Amino acid sequence: MTMITLTINGETRQLDVDPSTPILWVLREQAGLSGTKFGCGIAQCGACIVHLNGNPIRSCVTPVAAAANQAVTTIEGIAGARPHPVQQAWIDEQVPQCGYCQSGQIMSAVALLDANPDPSDEDIDLAMSGNICRCGTYPRIRRGIKRAAAHLRALQEDSSNG
Amino acid sequence: MGKWTRRAFITTGVLAGGAVIFGIAIRPGNRAAKLAGLVAGDDETLLNVWLKISPDNTVTAIVPHAEMGQGTHTTLAMMLADELDADWNDVRMTEAPAHEEYANYALAKGYLLEDPEFPGFLVDTVDGFFLLATKWAKLQITGGSSAVPYTGMLAMRVAGASARAMLLQAAADQWDKPVESLIAERGMVREIDGGLSATFAELAPRAAGVPAPSNPPLKTQEEFRIMGTSVPRLDIPAKTDGTAIFGIDAVVPGMKYATIRQAPVFGNAVKSVDESSIENMPGVRKVVTLDGAVAVVADGYWQAKQALDKLAIEFEKSDNDTREQSDIYEHFAEVLDAAKTNGEEEIDFASGDADAALAGAARRIDAEYRVPYLAHSPMEPLNCTAWLHDGRCEIWTGSQNPLGFAAEVAGALEIELEAVTVHNQFLGGGFGRRAFPDYAVQAALIAAEVPYPVKLIWSREEDTRHDFYRQATISRFSAGLDSDSKPVAWLNQFVDKHEPVEATRIPYAIDNQKIHYATSRTHVPWGYWRSVDHSLHGFFTESFIDELAHAAAQDPYEYRRDLLTDQPRFRDVLDLAAGKANWGAQLPENFGRGIGLQKSFGSYVAQVVEVEITDGKPVVRRVICAIDPGFAMHPDGLIAQMESGIIFGLTAALYGEISIHRGAVAQSNFHDYRMLRMNESPAIETHIINGGGKVGGGGEPGTPAIAPALVNAIYDATGYRIRELPISNHKLGPGGLESKDVA
Ligand code: FES
Ligand code: FES
Numbered sequence: 001m002t003m004i005t006l007t008i009n010g011e012t013r014q015l016d017v018d019p020s021t022p023i024l025w026v027l028r029e030q031a032g033l034s035g036t037k038f039g040c041g042i043a044q045c046g047a048c049i050v051h052l053n054g055n056p057i058r059s060c061v062t063p064v065a066a067a068a069n070q071a072v073t074t075i076e077g078i079a080g081a082r083p084h085p086v087q088q089a090w091i092d093e094q095v096p097q098c099g100y101c102q103s104g105q106i107m108s109a110v111a112l113l114d115a116n117p118d119p120s121d122e123d124i125d126l127a128m129s130g131n132i133c134r135c136g137t138y139p140r141i142r143r144g145i146k147r148a149a150a151h152l153r154a155l156q157e158d159s160s161n162g
Numbered sequence: 163m164g165k166w167t168r169r170a171f172i173t174t175g176v177l178a179g180g181a182v183i184f185g186i187a188i189r190p191g192n193r194a195a196k197l198a199g200l201v202a203g204d205d206e207t208l209l210n211v212w213l214k215i216s217p218d219n220t221v222t223a224i225v226p227h228a229e230m231g232q233g234t235h236t237t238l239a240m241m242l243a244d245e246l247d248a249d250w251n252d253v254r255m256t257e258a259p260a261h262e263e264y265a266n267y268a269l270a271k272g273y274l275l276e277d278p279e280f281p282g283f284l285v286d287t288v289d290g291f292f293l294l295a296t297k298w299a300k301l302q303i304t305g306g307s308s309a310v311p312y313t314g315m316l317a318m319r320v321a322g323a324s325a326r327a328m329l330l331q332a333a334a335d336q337w338d339k340p341v342e343s344l345i346a347e348r349g350m351v352r353e354i355d356g357g358l359s360a361t362f363a364e365l366a367p368r369a370a371g372v373p374a375p376s377n378p379p380l381k382t383q384e385e386f387r388i389m390g391t392s393v394p395r396l397d398i399p400a401k402t403d404g405t406a407i408f409g410i411d412a413v414v415p416g417m418k419y420a421t422i423r424q425a426p427v428f429g430n431a432v433k434s435v436d437e438s439s440i441e442n443m444p445g446v447r448k449v450v451t452l453d454g455a456v457a458v459v460a461d462g463y464w465q466a467k468q469a470l471d472k473l474a475i476e477f478e479k480s481d482n483d484t485r486e487q488s489d490i491y492e493h494f495a496e497v498l499d500a501a502k503t504n505g506e507e508e509i510d511f512a513s514g515d516a517d518a519a520l521a522g523a524a525r526r527i528d529a530e531y532r533v534p535y536l537a538h539s540p541m542e543p544l545n546c547t548a549w550l551h552d553g554r555c556e557i558w559t560g561s562q563n564p565l566g567f568a569a570e571v572a573g574a575l576e577i578e579l580e581a582v583t584v585h586n587q588f589l590g591g592g593f594g595r596r597a598f599p600d601y602a603v604q605a606a607l608i609a610a611e612v613p614y615p616v617k618l619i620w621s622r623e624e625d626t627r628h629d630f631y632r633q634a635t636i637s638r639f640s641a642g643l644d645s646d647s648k649p650v651a652w653l654n655q656f657v658d659k660h661e662p663v664e665a666t667r668i669p670y671a672i673d674n675q676k677i678h679y680a681t682s683r684t685h686v687p688w689g690y691w692r693s694v695d696h697s698l699h700g701f702f703t704e705s706f707i708d709e710l711a712h713a714a715a716q717d718p719y720e721y722r723r724d725l726l727t728d729q730p731r732f733r734d735v736l737d738l739a740a741g742k743a744n745w746g747a748q749l750p751e752n753f754g755r756g757i758g759l760q761k762s763f764g765s766y767v768a769q770v771v772e773v774e775i776t777d778g779k780p781v782v783r784r785v786i787c788a789i790d791p792g793f794a795m796h797p798d799g800l801i802a803q804m805e806s807g808i809i810f811g812l813t814a815a816l817y818g819e820i821s822i823h824r825g826a827v828a829q830s831n832f833h834d835y836r837m838l839r840m841n842e843s844p845a846i847e848t849h850i851i852n853g854g855g856k857v858g859g860g861g862e863p864g865t866p867a868i869a870p871a872l873v874n875a876i877y878d879a880t881g882y883r884i885r886e887l888p889i890s891n892h893k894l895g896p897g898g899l900e901s902k903d904v905a
Contacts, residue, residue, distance in 0.1 A: 001444070018444060018465075025464045029419070034411035035404020037590070038463075039541055040622045044832035047541065075404035087402040094394065094798060097806055099401030100408060100541040100590030125841035132832060134541040134591050136809025138843035140802070
């Protein structure tokens with residue numbers, strides 16, 4: 001066991017862990033953040049996606065040592081005073097069914113929109129095809145991303161106009 | 163009392179164990195004290211087992227079903243709130259604890275049986291297989307029959323209407339006014355032409371003392387205020403911010419983690435475990451050997467997993483160890499052949515004289531289809547947290563059948579049912595899998611070996627290899643066509659029949675039919691899989707009717723339509739789907755269009771698929787779906803279920819294959835048991851007909867018609883008829899088949 005320092009959702013934490021443990025299990029079992037999910041354990045499904053320094057990674061195959069002294073953002077950390085526009089779009093489009101994959105879907109969608117404020121269908125396919133949804137919410141995820149993108153662009157215009 | 167009536171319903175509840183059941187008055191001091199304690203806090207009056215009215219006028223609906231993602235909780239609450247005339251914004255949900263008295267609510271097997279129409283009353287937008295699973299497990303929950311979810315739905319409405327009537331009566335008594343002069347509206351009772359008004363909460367204590375109405379009138383469709391609207395689902399916000407708690411997220415102070423390896427070949431026992439192979443591995447607490455499985459308990463899942471991977475385990479051998487998938491299919495074929503000669507075939511359905519009609523037909527068409535085993539693969543791997551203490555066992559899990567789980571756990575631990583408490587959590591997908599309690603029993607048995615709570619988490623590999631699988635089968639058809647190419651004989655023989663009985667039936671007017679089957683159980687465990695037998699028979703029958711249309715050189719839609727002479731609701735969905743799909747319009751090159759039709763769980767569904775063939779692979783571009791569920795309680799929820807069922811069915815049709823190699827499942831995770839992904843997901847349009855009559859299901863009916871619609875579209879595009887799923891085993895070209903069984 002080794003002491004590792006991680007900044008999780010803006011909060012710096014010292015964790016006594018085996019450095020080869022995937023971040024997923026450290027988040028869920030040590031940090032008490034269960035929003036990040038286990039789906040396959042082999043980088044196939046995306047249920048475990050979190051952001052490392054803003055980039056989406058699969059926490060089930062990323063050892064915690066690789067994140068030492070860096071910033072991890074999970075589903076619990078993306079809302080401000082109000083839900084993140086992606087979360088709001090998910091509610092507006094009634095996206096989730098069982099909901100289990102949705103933390104990973106939302107983290108992928110947030111990363112997509114951070115990089116590309118106006119994604120095409122092909123961009124969405126590319127960014128989101130690493131996330132499996134067994135309940136088949138893909139059509140709604142697509143609509144949710146477009147709605148969130150429009151909302152984010154409107155916010156940006158507001159702030160640049162004002 | 164030959165007819166099922168609401169009066170009988172209410173009476174039954176009272177008779178069946180108590181006033182608890184439908185006893186509108188559950189309050190301290192009556193026989194249901196134990197139950198009342200579970201749901202009534204201070205200052206709350208429990209009007210009836212289905213709902214609770216709190217002092218702040220919130221109405222809590224007590225829903226007897228787990229939320230798997232279909233919006234079950236919301237739909238049930240809507241039905242109750244509408245009949246009650248509650249204010250929807252004040253409605254809350256709580257899932258009934260897995261407590262015997264809650265299961266008992268249900269009803270009335272006797273009454274169900276006395277109403278021949280009832281089994282068709284499929285008000286489930288819910289989990290249709292819950293019911294089948296209950297039967298399978300022979301749980302026979304008191305009063306519980308296969309119709310729990312359906313009755314639950316009706317009971318919700320009756321409960322709401324009863325409570326409303328009692329609240330109105332309470333107000334009438336209090337104000338000394340005729341009840342006809344009062345009206346209930348958004349959580350209040352008020353005078354129609356006067357100033358008196360009171361909230362439900364103010365009236366509730368008095369209402370609890372009013373006798374239950376014997377036959378409360380239910381609203382007609384025109385009077386619905388909430389039913390039939392798409393209110394936002396209650397469970398969704400928590401599913402966008404990580405706060406929804408699934409079974410795998412349960413936290414019990416002091417718990418450790420376990421993971422498990424089961425004998426790869428079903429049924430084989432553990433021969434030996436060499437614990438020295440994991441000596442000194444960090445965090446490892448204990449190795450537990452169960453029937454055919456070994457679990458490692460450790461401080462964390464990862465440590466348990468690492469140790470289990472290293473642990474030297476030897477399993478016993480059996481005759482099944484050499485079994486291959488090809489042996490299973492061969493065996494099926496033998497059984498089918500033999501059944502014809504030795505008379506061991508079971509008649510499923512017969513009309514006219516199919517053999518004679520076939521012999522006398524102008525033309526004869528034959529085809530054989532096969533489908534593989536399928537796994538459920540819910541997104542959340544199976545898991546259960548168990549804690550044995552003080553002679554009791556508590557479990558935290560996601561279950562489609564909490565009381566059944568409690569019963570199985572009690573049996574395994576040899577303790578009383580009352581000593582088991584199930585804390586049911588959100589289900590990360592069920593599709594039938596979470597009706598089987600194997601993982602809860604394992605967790606309880608592991609927990610029995612240690613002095614702390616244990617969370618058992620299966621790896622995805624175990625989930626794939628130790629499911630209860632949708633059956634593999636072979637289905638053979640022969641049809642006779644007359645000189646006008648109309649079918650006059652329909653013969654179908656297949657392996658293994660499960661449920662529902664009508665899954666093999668066709669809606670087409672063919673006078674002479676013989677549908678029969680032979681039984682051939684294999685060592686592969688069987689389970690209810692979304693839409694159950696419809697998932698395969700829909701593929702078989704809707705492929706074969708398409709083959710007949712093509713043999714007749716007729717348009718497959720028109721051919722079907724002409725045979726739906728007495729089936730207006732089938733015809734309506736068929737016409738709607740074809741019309742919306744612009745059936746008959748020219749498609750681009752390498753495109754094809756196909757149609758499928760299936761009624762399941764009380765809902766009529768037609769689907770049109772548009773497919774494009776690129777690089778020998780089918781790409782599904784668009785799906786048009788028409789559904790007549792009788793009445794759509796929550797239209798947007800129904801649309802979501804159609805999308806979900808279609809993608810589930812497409813996944814199976816395109817990729818789904820569990821195969822047996824050396825007696826074990828060859829697949830293990832999502833790389834070799836593929837799921838449809840975003841880039842493969844077609845545009846889906848759903849159109850709803852409120853055709854009237856009994857309300858049909860939503861969770862399953864989207865699945866059965868999509869596989870045949872897709873293979874029919876592929877035939878349209880290529881001239882190649884796929885008779886064996888999955889489609890990914892076939893390589894296609896614009897001119898038809900190029901090669902088969904590509905690696
Ligand atoms: S759990 Fe990490 S990708 Fe599936
Ligand atoms: S919502 Fe259930 S897996 Fe995506």
